[in-house]
Amino acid sequence: MTTQPLTGRDATASRPARRWLAHAGTLPFFAYTGVFLILPTLLVVVGAFRSREGAFTLNGLEQLLSPRTLTIFANSLVLSAVTAVVGAVLGALIAYALATAPSGSMGRRLFTAFCSVVAQFGGVMLAFAFIATFGINGLLTRLLQDWAGYTVNGQFLSTLPGVAVVYAYFQIPLMVIVFLPALDGLRVQWREATENLGGSTWTYWSRVAGPILAPSFLGSLLLLFANSFSAFATAAALISQQTLIVPMEIESALRNENDLGMDAYAQALALGMIVVVALVMWAYAALQKRAARWTA
Amino acid sequence: MSGTTIQRDRRRRQAIFRWVVLGLALLYFLVPMVSLFDFSIRFPLTGNVDLDSWAALFGGDDSGRLDMLGEGLTNSLIMAVMTVVISLALLLPTMVLVKLKSPQFSRAVEFISLLPLTIPAVVLVVGLAPIYLVISTRILDSNTIWLAFAYVILVLPFVYRSLDAGLRAIDLKTLTETARSFGASWWTIMVRVIVPNVRTAIISAVFISVALVLGEFTFARMLARTNLQTALFQINLSDGQIAAAVSLIALGGTTILLVLLDLVVGLREAARRRPEEPLAAAAPAPTPTETSAS
Amino acid sequence: MTLSRSAVPVSMAHLSRAFGSVRALDDFSLDLAPGEMVCLLGPSGCGKTTALRALSGLEDIDAGSITVDGVEVSGVPANKRDMAMVFQSYSLFPHMTVADNISFALELRKVPRAERTRILEESLELVGLGAHGNRYAHQLSGGQQQRVALARALAVRPQVLLLDEPLSALDAKVRVQLRDEIRRIQSEIGITALFVTHDQEEALAIADRVGVMQEGRLEQIGTPEEIYTAPRSGFVADFIGVTNRLAGRAASGVADVLGQRVPLLDGSADGDVAVLVRPENIELEPDAAGSAEVVVVGFLGAHSRVQLRLQDGTLVSAQVPVSEAHALTVGGRVALRLRPVPALAV
Numbered sequence: 001m002t003t004q005p006l007t008g009r010d011a012t013a014s015r016p017a018r019r020w021l022a023h024a025g026t027l028p029f030f031a032y033t034g035v036f037l038i039l040p041t042l043l044v045v046v047g048a049f050r051s052r053e054g055a056f057t058l059n060g061l062e063q064l065l066s067p068r069t070l071t072i073f074a075n076s077l078v079l080s081a082v083t084a085v086v087g088a089v090l091g092a093l094i095a096y097a098l099a100t101a102p103s104g105s106m107g108r109r110l111f112t113a114f115c116s117v118v119a120q121f122g123g124v125m126l127a128f129a130f131i132a133t134f135g136i137n138g139l140l141t142r143l144l145q146d147w148a149g150y151t152v153n154g155q156f157l158s159t160l161p162g163v164a165v166v167y168a169y170f171q172i173p174l175m176v177i178v179f180l181p182a183l184d185g186l187r188v189q190w191r192e193a194t195e196n197l198g199g200s201t202w203t204y205w206s207r208v209a210g211p212i213l214a215p216s217f218l219g220s221l222l223l224l225f226a227n228s229f230s231a232f233a234t235a236a237a238l239i240s241q242q243t244l245i246v247p248m249e250i251e252s253a254l255r256n257e258n259d260l261g262m263d264a265y266a267q268a269l270a271l272g273m274i275v276v277v278a279l280v281m282w283a284y285a286a287l288q289k290r291a292a293r294w295t296a
Numbered sequence: 297m298s299g300t301t302i303q304r305d306r307r308r309r310q311a312i313f314r315w316v317v318l319g320l321a322l323l324y325f326l327v328p329m330v331s332l333f334d335f336s337i338r339f340p341l342t343g344n345v346d347l348d349s350w351a352a353l354f355g356g357d358d359s360g361r362l363d364m365l366g367e368g369l370t371n372s373l374i375m376a377v378m379t380v381v382i383s384l385a386l387l388l389p390t391m392v393l394v395k396l397k398s399p400q401f402s403r404a405v406e407f408i409s410l411l412p413l414t415i416p417a418v419v420l421v422v423g424l425a426p427i428y429l430v431i432s433t434r435i436l437d438s439n440t441i442w443l444a445f446a447y448v449i450l451v452l453p454f455v456y457r458s459l460d461a462g463l464r465a466i467d468l469k470t471l472t473e474t475a476r477s478f479g480a481s482w483w484t485i486m487v488r489v490i491v492p493n494v495r496t497a498i499i500s501a502v503f504i505s506v507a508l509v510l511g512e513f514t515f516a517r518m519l520a521r522t523n524l525q526t527a528l529f530q531i532n533l534s535d536g537q538i539a540a541a542v543s544l545i546a547l548g549g550t551t552i553l554l555v556l557l558d559l560v561v562g563l564r565e566a567a568r569r570r571p572e573e574p575l576a577a578a579a580p581a582p583t584p585t586e587t588s589a590s
Numbered sequence: 591m592t593l594s595r596s597a598v599p600v601s602m603a604h605l606s607r608a609f610g611s612v613r614a615l616d617d618f619s620l621d622l623a624p625g626e627m628v629c630l631l632g633p634s635g636c637g638k639t640t641a642l643r644a645l646s647g648l649e650d651i652d653a654g655s656i657t658v659d660g661v662e663v664s665g666v667p668a669n670k671r672d673m674a675m676v677f678q679s680y681s682l683f684p685h686m687t688v689a690d691n692i693s694f695a696l697e698l699r700k701v702p703r704a705e706r707t708r709i710l711e712e713s714l715e716l717v718g719l720g721a722h723g724n725r726y727a728h729q730l731s732g733g734q735q736q737r738v739a740l741a742r743a744l745a746v747r748p749q750v751l752l753l754d755e756p757l758s759a760l761d762a763k764v765r766v767q768l769r770d771e772i773r774r775i776q777s778e779i780g781i782t783a784l785f786v787t788h789d790q791e792e793a794l795a796i797a798d799r800v801g802v803m804q805e806g807r808l809e810q811i812g813t814p815e816e817i818y819t820a821p822r823s824g825f826v827a828d829f830i831g832v833t834n835r836l837a838g839r840a841a842s843g844v845a846d847v848l849g850q851r852v853p854l855l856d857g858s859a860d861g862d863v864a865v866l867v868r869p870e871n872i873e874l875e876p877d878a879a880g881s882a883e884v885v886v887v888g889f890l891g892a893h894s895r896v897q898l899r900l901q902d903g904t905l906v907s908a909q910v911p912v913s914e915a916h917a918l919t920v921g922g923r924v925a926l927r928l929r930p931v932p933a934l935a936v
Contacts, residue, residue: 023397023398023401025389025390025393025397025398026390026393026394026398026401026405028386028390029386029387029390029405029408030404030408032386032448033408033409033449033452035427036424036427036445036446036448036449037408037411037412037415037420037449037452038408039423039427040420040422040423040424040427041411041415041419041420041423042423043422043423043426043427044419044422044423047422047423093317094317094318094321096317097313097314097317097318097321098314098318100310100311100313100314101314109558109562110555110558111318111322112558113551113554113555113557113558114325114551116554117547117550117551117554118325120507120508120511120550120554121511121547121550122510122511122512122513122525122546123511123513123525124513124525124528124529124543125511125525125528125543125546125547126328128332128335128528128532128536128539128540128543129328129329129331129332129540129543130328130331131335131536132328132331132332132334132335132540133327133328133331137335137338138331138335139327139330139331139334139335140327140331169325169328172321173325187680189677189679189680189681190680190683192648192668192675192677193675193677193681193683194669195647195648195667195668195669196646196648196668196669196673196674196675196743197669197674197694197695197698197742197743197746198669198670198695198698198699198746199669199694199695199698200669203698207694208683208685211685212683212684212685226413226414229416230416230417230418230419232416232417232418232513232514233513233514233517233525236513236517236529237529237532246418247416247418247514250418250419250422251418251517251518254421254422254425254518266422267422267423269422270418270419270422270423273416273418273419274414274415274416274419277414277415277416277419278414281413281414293684293728294684294685294728299606299607299650299651299652299653299654300650300651300664300665301650302647302650302665302667302668303648303649303650304650
């Protein structure tokens, strides 16, 4: 866009055109996201009801609601719920410990940076780390065998509980990062006012800090849930024999797209995931708004 | 009468609590990493401890087993650069434009930018598969690096949030109007006025994007391409020790990256408090709230 | 009125508190008479807030004792002391309504519901917020929030009311309004109160006695008028109101300043001194042979302030009625006359 001083006639004649020009500057963004974000999403939603010949079909939905697929969905939901709760509780505890340190302190900043790293630790590498710890030739496996005579089940990491243990590893730091700001938002005056008015530490936590933190805590928990539900790489690296969770089933469905009876299945699965995550994120946004109102 | 220690005792109890909890947490986080290292130097079948795998990585290896890893790493690095460039070139001008001239689009831009948080990578890739089929066969080729176009979408929420925080912290309107009143062109304004003032936000966005691209697995796997993570996956099947060693290097690299970012942010905060830089931007905190473990 | 109870005396004796090498309280002693409102005044870091917090129990003390109504409370934790505090900011619990905030302490003491409601209504009426019981803190203005904080503090009828710069975060106009209200409520209820502020006008306006602090010590304590007209040190004289430093010679309680004789306050120095004269104690008269030159004439509404330059270059600030100021011209010469009001020489 060039800068041109507007003269009287110029202004009136070209104003609508100039405004259009200004808006046109946003075109690249909308075009790009249109192709690479909106279009794929539409393809999923539409594709869930579209057979390979292009006709309308409910085959995808039927497959989605089959007992086997429902079990897989249940697995995903339970796994996400458990790791969300575990991550939320332990993460909140660690976040609280961090919050008691002054916010500028080097130790706290380093620990927070470290949490960022662990939270982003790619799924594949994380799986390797845990296999190196609890796998057949793992460090802890060996140590436990030598010192306590306890044999860790070699297949543990390929089971749902095993995957949950690995998920917890990145859920906890994620909780720390997401929840720490809420803890920092607790004003010292609220604690002192509670004491002043005769309240004990229990009073403070149960009637002041607890209720104030509740929306943020729940919101963060939901975020953890969505994060766990969407995760793929970790499970793919740990489990090789079966498809236990929805993302793995999607991969399998994509690979077998051209098989009989697999029309629209991958898309239906994807649609199911969108619905779950969208619900969770909507609830998260609502809770965040509530939390912001109070701690502002 | 001698003094009281009620508050001091409480603070001490808190400190003990803090040390215990954080100490245990640190232990928990470090054990898998120590195990990784141990695994990388201990050959599983014989129990021999040596640095063969590390030597192979750094000394160069003729056997060809590292070729795929090299290919994956190169692809990932190229894609990281591409993703950063495209996402910034796409988002920064758009966000500036929206803030200054088209505020009615701001909600749409925000919604779309944050949409990828609600659409998991596994889901997006189902819809991307046919699109990439077209790209591979009719528009470009099947080179892995074209995956960067999709990666831009993955990093969109983080880049948006970072830039949003940075742009909010400066008075964009006044800055640009002042520059315009001196006769600057839009290009000059963008490059010499806006970018320097949101430097920290841009750095933050860059670091998060790089970390995300290097750790990305889902797209590459589902669309049958070779990037760092899929190469790691493959290598693990044949040589677990090298896979472990590379993972550790990647971890170390990302740690340094993020610690550097934190230090840079901290330095900018300190600089801002000095009275010399009246137009310096505030330093937004990096918030990688979603993992790339997708 | 149900909210009042018989007032109690408070005694803080020889309090000491150090933070590392900084002595926040240095042998600090202060007695509050029953029902009295004392203001602690001083620059940042003088220890006034530390003294307040030590009294409330939120801050430990290294030495000294605190007695309320004859009972030693130094070792008593904050939540067991019968005192309530109003904070400078973030006073209210954000997740509770106004009514819940005020009833909070009552619920903790298991006061029956009927009684609670009655006290709640009375408290709201007391601070003039009767209709706002169901609103939340973020829906109220700053002034309203502080009023609720005051009501919340008084609802449990504490023995002592503590106020930690409660008006500092408010707009100037609201500040003046609210300080008068606080004073009215405090004296109606008759509760012993300690008020900390760095605004000397505020302190003078509402306190029964004002204590000026510096570096952890109480420099001087007295009624507002005493503090203003009879400061005992240069620090107090400088801190309170505006004051001019005029060179002169002092001997046996009288100083020779600008060729005039000014009586001196007790505690003044002898010999070559700076005499601290307030602007309102300087009279001016246009005089072509006068010793001072008018530099600036400023209109302040109720009176005018004139800046003068003396022959030796000293700048002096004088306060004159507006009508007299009209007769002055910038650059014109005036004669100075110092009123025979006792002043401090340092």
